[in-house]
Amino acid sequence: MLSTVFITHSRTLLEERTPPDEALTQGFVWGFWVAVGIWTAGLLAAIFLVRREEVAQPEPVETPRVADLSGLPVTGLNELVLEVADLDAAARLLR
Numbered sequence: 342m343l344s345t346v347f348i349t350h351s352r353t354l355l356e357e358r359t360p361p362d363e364a365l366t367q368g369f370v371w372g373f374w375v376a377v378g379i380w381t382a383g384l385l386a387a388i389f390l391v392r393r394e395e396v397a398q399p400e401p402v403e404t405p406r407v408a409d410l411s412g413l414p415v416t417g418l419n420e421l422v423l424e425v426a427d428l429d430a431a432a433r434l435l436r
Contacts, residue, residue: 342379347372 351368355361 343372343376346375 347368349368350371351364354364354367359367
């Protein structure tokens, strides 16, 4: 919708022999003000039309605990990196 406002207003100004840079700028300005109006209408609707009682409040749910992995050794990462590097080298050879 904003692009329609921009294009329509810019085209109208261009037909009135307004310089192109000014016509495009004014088209963007009108599009900006339409966006401000839509935003304001949405904000006012959210403030005045949505009642707190109508908004469903979710019930609290207990989340499962995650296992503590901090004490485990970090082995295998270097081997994984080497395997990926080997795969890249092999892929380059096959090309």
